[in-house]
Amino acid sequence: MTRLLDKIAQTLINGDRSGIESLVREAIEQFTPDSVLEDGLMKGMEVVGKRFRDCEMFIPEVIRSADCMKKAMEILQPRLVETGGGKLGRTVIIGTVKGDLHDIGKNLVGMMLEGGGFHVVDLGVDVAPEKFVNAVREHKPQLLGMSALLTTTMPFMKETVDALKEAGLKDSVRVIVGGAPVNMEFAREIGSDGYGPNAGATMELARDLIG
Numbered sequence: 001m002t003r004l005l006d007k008i009a010q011t012l013i014n015g016d017r018s019g020i021e022s023l024v025r026e027a028i029e030q031f032t033p034d035s036v037l038e039d040g041l042m043k044g045m046e047v048v049g050k051r052f053r054d055c056e057m058f059i060p061e062v063i064r065s066a067d068c069m070k071k072a073m074e075i076l077q078p079r080l081v082e083t084g085g086g087k088l089g090r091t092v093i094i095g096t097v098k099g100d101l102h103d104i105g106k107n108l109v110g111m112m113l114e115g116g117g118f119h120v121v122d123l124g125v126d127v128a129p130e131k132f133v134n135a136v137r138e139h140k141p142q143l144l145g146m147s148a149l150l151t152t153t154m155p156f157m158k159e160t161v162d163a164l165k166e167a168g169l170k171d172s173v174r175v176i177v178g179g180a181p182v183n184m185e186f187a188r189e190i191g192s193d194g195y196g197p198n199a200g201a202t203m204e205l206a207r208d209l210i211g
């Protein structure tokens, strides 16, 4: 990793929003957007996560780091979208499940999918199963993607799959899930069609399933 990407990681950990902006602008002239994301921003976010877990960082500080991530993503978005392919004419609905307010990973997945040529309808955070179901009725997507970052909110993924089945819509849409506590085994158990470990892999998964 280079010093500039190290500095980006440290600036995100420090929650320095104006600092991150200028560093990311400088970095995208020298590195691919993927590298700025993975080797800079995500490295910093990993440290934030560990310190948060170990009570060495608290919610206000984590929010500042999350704001830095969002600012950086605004700058990266056009580059990430550019690196994707042409329009595929496929609609994907994404959202973070009920009770869960984490949206950075979900937003990144949305950006990568847009970059990959999908039309993305983002339902936001704290999305209840019935809201997913109504959105599937309204938008008739080929793919529905749910994100969960809390072990306590993962069960809403299954509730959503079950609600789609009950509404007779499960056969009309492929369902994928992702987020830090989610894994392939869980994805299978709840009857979804796939698991995305990260934003890049999710774009590939979407292309395999509906591209």
Ligand code: B1M
Pocket: 045, 046, 048, 049, 050, 052, 053, 054, 059, 062, 063, 066, 094, 099, 100, 101, 102, 103, 104, 105, 106, 108, 109, 144, 145, 146, 147, 148, 149, 150, 151, 152, 176, 177, 178, 179, 180, 181, 195, 196, 197, 198, 199, 200, 202
């Ligand atoms: Co929260 N939080 N948080 N938090 N937070 C975690 C998730 C936690 C692991 C921290 C820790 O203890 N180490 C822990 C969860 C523990 C658990 O459930 N086992 C935790 C907790 C406990 C909480 C609160 C309960 C704290 C409290 O209030 N006491 C609270 C819950 C609020 C709620 O949601 N109801 C809370 C609040 C917050 C903040 C608001 C302060 C902030 C969120 C800001 C925001 O999102 N707007 C926050 C943050 C920032 C984190 C950490 C530090 C970072 C999450 C993140 O953005 N990562 C997180 C620790 C961690 O994960 N290391 C933590 C960067 C992001 C790019 O990665 O989201 O994993 P990620 O997304 C990846 C992949 O997972 C995947 O692709 C993404 C890109 O590669 N992916 C998908 C994600 N969604 C996908 C969907 C897909 C496919 C792939 O298909 C559709």
